[in-house]
Amino acid sequence: MRWTQTLIPTLKETPADAEIRSHQLLVRAGLVRKVTAGLYTLLPLGLRVVRKVEAIIREEMNRAGALEVLMPALQPTEIWQKSGRYESMRDVFFKARDRAKKEWILGPTHEEVITMLVAGEINSYRQLPKNFYQIQIKFRDEIRPRFGLMRAKEFIMKDAYSFDASDEAAQVSYQKMYDAYVQIFQRCGLKAMPVEADTGVMGGKFSHEFMVPAETGESEVAYCETGHYAANVEKAISQLPQVSNPKSNTPNLPEKFPTPGVVTIEALTKAPHNVLAEQQIKTLVYCVDSKPILILLRGDHQLNDAKLTAAVGTGNFRPASEEEIVAALGAHPGSLGAVGITTLPVYADEMLRGGEGMTTGANEDGFHWRYVAIDRDISVTKWADLRLVKAGEPCSVCGQSLQIRRAIEVGHVFRLGTKYSEALGALFLDEAGKQQPAIMGCYGIGVTRTMQAVIEQCQDKDGIIWPMSVAPFTVCLTPLNITVGHPVMILAEKLYQDLTAHSVDVILDDRDERPGVKFKDSELIGFPVRIGIGEKSLARGEVEIKVRGGSMILAKAEETVSKVLELLKR
Numbered sequence: 217m218r219w220t221q222t223l224i225p226t227l228k229e230t231p232a233d234a235e236i237r238s239h240q241l242l243v244r245a246g247l248v249r250k251v252t253a254g255l256y257t258l259l260p261l262g263l264r265v266v267r268k269v270e271a272i273i274r275e276e277m278n279r280a281g282a283l284e285v286l287m288p289a290l291q292p293t294e295i296w297q298k299s300g301r302y303e304s305m306r307d308v309f310f311k312a313r314d315r316a317k318k319e320w321i322l323g324p325t326h327e328e329v330i331t332m333l334v335a336g337e338i339n340s341y342r343q344l345p346k347n348f349y350q351i352q353i354k355f356r357d358e359i360r361p362r363f364g365l366m367r368a369k370e371f372i373m374k375d376a377y378s379f380d381a382s383d384e385a386a387q388v389s390y391q392k393m394y395d396a397y398v399q400i401f402q403r404c405g406l407k408a409m410p411v412e413a414d415t416g417v418m419g420g421k422f423s424h425e426f427m428v429p430a431e432t433g434e435s436e437v438a439y440c441e442t443g444h445y446a447a448n449v450e451k452a453i454s455q456l457p458q459v460s461n462p463k464s465n466t467p468n469l470p471e472k473f474p475t476p477g478v479v480t481i482e483a484l485t486k487a488p489h490n491v492l493a494e495q496q497i498k499t500l501v502y503c504v505d506s507k508p509i510l511i512l513l514r515g516d517h518q519l520n521d522a523k524l525t526a527a528v529g530t531g532n533f534r535p536a537s538e539e540e541i542v543a544a545l546g547a548h549p550g551s552l553g554a555v556g557i558t559t560l561p562v563y564a565d566e567m568l569r570g571g572e573g574m575t576t577g578a579n580e581d582g583f584h585w586r587y588v589a590i591d592r593d594i595s596v597t598k599w600a601d602l603r604l605v606k607a608g609e610p611c612s613v614c615g616q617s618l619q620i621r622r623a624i625e626v627g628h629v630f631r632l633g634t635k636y637s638e639a640l641g642a643l644f645l646d647e648a649g650k651q652q653p654a655i656m657g658c659y660g661i662g663v664t665r666t667m668q669a670v671i672e673q674c675q676d677k678d679g680i681i682w683p684m685s686v687a688p689f690t691v692c693l694t695p696l697n698i699t700v701g702h703p704v705m706i707l708a709e710k711l712y713q714d715l716t717a718h719s720v721d722v723i724l725d726d727r728d729e730r731p732g733v734k735f736k737d738s739e740l741i742g743f744p745v746r747i748g749i750g751e752k753s754l755a756r757g758e759v760e761i762k763v764r765g766g767s768m769i770l771a772k773a774e775e776t777v778s779k780v781l782e783l784l785k786r
């Protein structure tokens with residue numbers, strides 16, 4: 217490709233609306249242009265990267281035995297009603313109407329469509345296992361589209377769906393995808409770590425997210441340095457020891473004491489009360505499906521919404537309003553507690569088990585209970601893991617201290633079970649002739665998000681440093697004199713022909729620009745190898761070969777091609 221014949225609108229200035237480095241570089245390097253918030257056009261260079269990421273994904277999916285299909289983006293609403301997700305996913309839908317005013321859905325994901333396909337085409341265990349994938353555009357009405365391609369309204373996803381006849385077989389399908397994902401991200405030059413992920417209301421432990429560590433990531437991962445454990449904080453557990461209070465501090469009965477004006481955990485830790493946060497019970501009131509429940513946590517712990525979802529079996533909850541709280545408990549926030557409560561469900565975090573000598577609100581403004589023994593004084597409806605882990609807590613496997621860092625979720629593998637196959641009738645006859653629902657898994661990779669994650673991870677102050685495998689062009693030829701017939705340009709044209717003949721993706725910077733401009737642009741875009749041809753060095757029979765983010769070497773003009781091929785092999 218010749219630079220002057222394509223469109224690479226590089227920018228010196230950082231676009232005002234690009235908050236994170238990878239978003240700025242996407243725009244500045246001329247890879248994308250914004251249409252409006254959450255919608256982008258991939259320009260020629262950006263599209264080349266996306267196509268290379270897709271090619272890697274295709275190879276690895278095919279290698280793992282998955283079958284490529286292409287489903288329509290436009291989906292009938294009926295299948296969403298049938299699966300039961302028409303209501304629960306309504307917030308993410310983009311809807312369309314046809315001329316008869318009938319409603320359609322622009323697919324945010326494709327479980328429904330693929331399961332309908334399998335329901336129609338597969339009816340025997342002999343046809344299983346099957347895994348179908350596609351690379352396609354998804355539509356999601358995100359609350360907060362931001363960070364360029366990271367969270368867009370429309371984005372490219374690879375989604376795959378496996379169908380199996382038994383749990384064991386489903387586990388094999390899951391592992392194949394997990395292994396393929398490890399390969400895919402490695403081949404894209406990304407350091408991505410698989411972490412245990414929340415399975416939401418689905419339950420079960422088969423879900424992993426592939427996370428690219430980055431300060432700008434929207435997820436948080438807890439992990440131990442030794443590599444024993446890594447999980448999304450939504451799901452992470454630790455081996456925190458229970459805080460036990462000396463028995464002598466726990467008389468036989470709780471005692472109510474005045475705490476005028478004390479309405480926070482923090483305030484109760486201060487004089488004259490001096491109650492450590494870990495010796496307090498924090499009482500939250502939530503409405504689950506509009507009915508109030510109490511949630512108890514240790515004073516120094518925070519509620520984890522994903523764990524609450526798993527515990528109550530629905531994501532349909534919210535903190536109760538002040539009026540609802542007063543109606544339920546007769547006191548205001550800051551004086552709430554569960555001592556003696558039998559009329560409301562009480563969910564208690566595991567860390568409170570066996571707690572004695574605890575202090576908690578008395579459901580009377582300005583009063584607390586102390587010397588509370590949980591087993592004796594509180595009737596807990598359900599014990600559950602409800603808290604967020606914190607950095608420094610001991611790893612549940614090895615006891616080493618956990619670290620927490622931010623990360624970008626680039627992929628997700630998930631065991632679905634039979635939820636969709638049952639709802640949509642993807643049934644097969646097993647060996648005994650009995651009808652069974654297929655056991656499903658789903659596996660997503662954000663293609664456009666992956667491209668941006670590579671930029672977030674591979675860059676320096678001058679611009680992007682593309683891994684060879686996904687670079688828009690691997691070699692940039694930079695003649696510093698573009699006069700036709702000049703020895704510099706003659707050599708450039710020859711190298712262009714020779715490298716192209718060796719299937720190297722090469723771009724010839726044939727612009728009439730100063731050397732500084734050309735060099736800056738090629739650093740900004742981040743071509744892995746640049747070949748500089750200047751009059752002076754050529755007079756000595758040499759060219760300059762510069763590896764992006766690395767050193768510059770001088771090479772004999774006639775050895776350029778072999779030198780470059782050697783560099784590209786690495």
Ligand code: ATP
Nearest residue numbers: 365366367368371373625626627628660661662665
């Ligand atoms: P997130 O928690 O980031 O919203 P998700 O759990 O909704 O992601 P999935 O439904 O599992 O994501 O989709 C599979 C992959 O698609 C994700 O791992 C991510 O890489 C990508 N993805 C999801 N939403 C977006 C989006 N709005 N823009 C770009 N990529 C996305």
Ligand code: MG
Nearest residue numbers: 308356358367
């Ligand atoms: Mg999402």
